[in-house]
Amino acid sequence: MNAEDLILISVDDHLVEPPNMFEGRLPARFADLAPKVLHREDGSDVWTFNGSIIPNVGLNAVAGRPKEEYGVEPTAFDEMRPGCYDIHERVKDMSAGGVLGSMCFPSFPGFAARLFAAADDKDLALSVVQAYNDWHIDEWCGAYPGRFIPMALPVLWDPELAAAEVHRVAAKGCHSLTFTENPAALGYPSFHDAHWDPLWNALVDTDTVMSIHLGSSGRLTLTAPDAPMDVLITLQPMNICQAAADLLWSRVIKDFPDIKIALSEGGTGWIPYFLERIDRTYDMHHLWTGQNFGDKLPSEVFREHFLTCFIEDPVGVELRHKIGIDNIAWECDYPHSDSSWPWPGEELLKSAAGVPDEDINKMSYENACRWYSFDPFAHRSKEQSTVGALRAEVAGRDVETRSFDKGRFEIKHDGISLGEMTSKATA
């Protein structure tokens, strides 16, 4: 297959929330309390809510920058490529990269909307979550039907309200919920507690996928305070194996046999080892730990519930049949620094030399459509959906890298500051 002939749907991208997103979306009594963007004297833009200041408007929104500046966190909207926050520019960037569809995780609220859940006034918190979801579904995704897989924020503090919100957004066509990889790490009951059952029921009833993004536990893999950033970057994807193990051995899988979970940005190359490990753990230990999957192996149960995702992962693609060819979806990760944009099709094919077209199609878009109940071809033909066709629509668009001011910057991850660093490229 040629890159031009690929159809690409990304199950993990990120949006930077634009300043006006809450306008007119909250009850009048909450208008003054809505999250707001402030432009500060130092030139940076920050979101504020509930007394918190979120210093970086975009976390790692480096698309279109030279690699020397990847660590240089943009701190203002005018330092970012507009495709980060402007839906019209985003769609043009997608087309320029040949990307048909995209699912966009949130930025300033945190992957599991912890920022909103922290508000003391839970009526306000609920209004903000619902306003965000309506904006995301109606305005961001709704502007270009067939180009976005809608995704909702959770009501993290109340499983009954969370369930109601899943039902509410499902009625608007949203079948993805971004959630934390470990609620216990955020101070809530763990995956092993019946506390969450109303939410699991709602997910199953609405065929909604729980999309768990790496880093969403609020726990980072920090080996030592003085460890280089490369350690963290290396370990983040594999770290999601903790969520996979936690859920696989939990009662959630057993009591909610139709629940579906995506391990977003978790990579795939480690999955075959993981599946062997869970089968061996079961064989060696289930007689005393009491685990019981009936006549199935844990690896079979895994394939019934988990979608795995990769940006560029040659060994995962090579071992796709050990993972499950129906359990792998490609992702672009725009505008983060691990993204393959603006050449995602070409990068994907580097990992997939010699792979039959049938398998490539499953990974590049068919699995994403099926898992997320997404049908882009109701809006455009497959012929109009290829990398080549989409690029032709925006022929001449500039996707080259450009430079911004460099210097000291703050490294953040899902709202947690990792401290200040100096860009080595300029120091």
Place this chain on the structure above:
Amino acid sequence: MNAEDLILISVDDHLVEPPNMFEGRLPARFADLAPKVLHREDGSDVWTFNGSIIPNVGLNAVAGRPKEEYGVEPTAFDEMRPGCYDIHERVKDMSAGGVLGSMCFPSFPGFAARLFAAADDKDLALSVVQAYNDWHIDEWCGAYPGRFIPMALPVLWDPELAAAEVHRVAAKGCHSLTFTENPAALGYPSFHDAHWDPLWNALVDTDTVMSIHLGSSGRLTLTAPDAPMDVLITLQPMNICQAAADLLWSRVIKDFPDIKIALSEGGTGWIPYFLERIDRTYDMHHLWTGQNFGDKLPSEVFREHFLTCFIEDPVGVELRHKIGIDNIAWECDYPHSDSSWPWPGEELLKSAAGVPDEDINKMSYENACRWYSFDPFAHRSKEQSTVGALRAEVAGRDVETRSFDKGRFEIKHDGISLGEMTSKATA
């Protein structure tokens, strides 16, 4: 290859320290302060040192038990298979399993001898570390030349003394040091600090491998307090990727180009993914993080420094050339619950169907000999060293499982209590 024709050297087993090990090995002024075994009223045996009580004489010493009882931690010597602590019984068990050679990690002091390092009297602590090392090298390994790869405990609290001890034991033929996977997690300077340079110099000067066992950071992968044990068991091996990343990106590798590190009990199946991940991290990020491996890729640097180890790991064996066929060593993990004993050869071949003999030999013993400067064939011929030949020497030995009392037990890991549980098999 038939199982009978294999030669097996295990780079990760465990010994349970026998009560008399310190007798006559400490200066007279420390005789009363030496670690001692107490037999308690409840029938359990405990080690005591420096005011600490180590409640389980053997951590997970379940060899020879039915799987239903794997969680039932033995609490007394008479509940354990004697091969755990008696060198003569151990060698017979090794031969009965067809295992030629073995490297034995410590039990009650912790993998990095944290227990000894905690003593306020550092002269006492040093005497105990040295007494332990002399016992291990001279008495445990020395009783059967050519059957054991000797391994020393570190002097954890002083890099200069640690270096001196590495030189001292190297002069006795010991080229393996058990160490922690993360000194920062134990309250010491991290791998990124020059603090440890005297030790690294000593390791390089004496061609000693730093053997890092999973769990040796004192940090367990606990997702939630109510998570099932299966989660921890699943995640422990892969968790060592943190040490691999921490060291790979550290100055240790760059400033000490001859240093060698073993990732003991870490498994191998995830390594191909890990190598792709570090190469991609380097490609995408080194321009701003400042990493510099000259004209090499991180994966090439990894192969120069790291030995990976597996018990049973089919995908790792299949991908052995992506890992590095010279970087893989087999292990038995006797007497822990993940061990393939008493049928390790048969288990190994299950993972290695269709693998050429040359590759099997590298993994099953040749790499272990080369990395650890170990030459068993100075003591017996290769013909006398095979699984079949060794088993013939102890023909008729009982290796069947036998049962002990079941009930409540304490789960511990490297000296850390994980709380009390009830064996599900009997509850």
